[in-house]
Amino acid sequence: MHGLFGSKKNNRTMSKVLARDLGRYVYTVDLRNHGDSPHHHRHDYPAMASDVAEFIQQHGLKEPTLIGHSMGAKTAMALALQHPELVSNIVSVDNAPVDVRLASDFARYIQGMQKIDEAGVTRQADADKLLEPYEKSVTIRQFLLGNLHRPDPSQPVQKFRVPLSILARALDHLGDFPFKDPSEVRFTKPALFVRGTRSKYVADDVLPLIGQFFPLFELVDIDAGHWVISEKPEEFREAVVRFLEPKE
Template identity: 60%
Template sequence: MLARRALPRLQQCHRLVPFLYIRLYSTTKLSNGITLAYDLHEPAKKAERGLRDLRENAPPIVFLHGLFGSKKNNRSMTRDLNRPVYALDLRNHGDSSHDPRHDYNALAEDLELFLQHHKLTRPTLIGHSMGAKTVMTLALRNRVPIANLIPIDNAPVDAALHRDFIKYTQGMRKIDETTIHRQSDADAILKDYEESISIRQFLLGNLVRQPDGTQKWQIPIKILTNALDNMADFPFKDPEEARWEGPVLVVRGTKSHYVADEMLPVLGRFFPKFELADVESGHWVTSEKPEEFRKAVVEWLQDKE
């Protein structure tokens, strides 16, 4: 007989299957009314030394996904980091709250409140795409102490999103208008808007089965469609008025245009201690070249300890 796993004290969502509780994710209700869902990945050394000692000697990492992503995207990135890793669902994504406001100051405020709630002092913040601009915004707001920044394939500039994101929303809205029972049927619709099966699977990961057997988007497509201009923007315009002097590793895909060479001078004015790690990939760095990404991050963090 399977033993019933004890539930941790953290507020959490779970489902009951015969004789077993399976922990899916935890949630935190923030003082601004937003609820953020997250996974906490604890390294193996926890059992030997205790989580408290581990946190004191290895500050935690907070990992943020990109637009249309979720905490699930970063599970494989926690290996070899040897410290607690919080993988968050940002607002309007995954299992977190939906809210009409979706811009970088709002996303950064959510993250600030999350760090304060969990008493995460001087964490390393890693974010891809939308998550990259979120962690850079948080650093420049300078309201909570952080140790290191690792933005992945985005720069602190106003730059139009690749037109693919507009196509994604068109395809997703088309699916929303159709009665879908099988993910393969949704994929057939999305093929008209995106050729890459890996990107389609990434987007389709946001579908959830309803009690009536149909599949619907878990994310608010209309809100995120309306927020595309905000996601292209960056809230800080003048490096003379806002600058963060801490260590920054900018990881960029060499086949992507989001951190072009001509953007590096502006990046350096906002973040004068930034270093650059090039990975031979497109925009989806962590999924296209996960080992190369992990190696770059682990080696860089080792130098900072």
């Protein structure tokens, strides 16, 4: 499960590698309001967790592992706590079961993306120029512009596939975590938390709370920022394979 403004395409390469190394099927999903999934005015973790629970049941998946990055990580944690019977274990990538304020970057990205939508661009290079004042990193701009598509194939105008107005309204709550009290609910199966040591999303002071919600958790630190999987794919692959390989 991808993060905000991502899609299943982000995880295609890693999914193929994990399927090969683990000898397991890997399903990549588009969370609601992202990729090819339907748009809905409600965008929060209980709703996304319910969507994924339905996907698991519809496909008859038995004891699946949930792997999620960022927004996808909180979705995986929420589902594991909401329906532990559906899940065998989880891998949470650079997020924690706490309320945090989202970085102001995300609101800025939406402003830039709205400018592009209003401009009616026909070339990605023009969209990139419009986005540059809002985000200096070429890599992040390319990631965001991956959401552009032509709604009408007969017209050259490109628009964003994600519903920007819905996501803008959801931003205030996307840093929240729906479960507050680990004495009421916990996931007593294995959980791997992978954090980027140059990211601020999993601070040392939240580790005790992770342990209360997920008492069997393991922590792996990777020298990366928030985009752990794309920054250090080999270290990430090793951590996940080691966690999921059958134990002696």
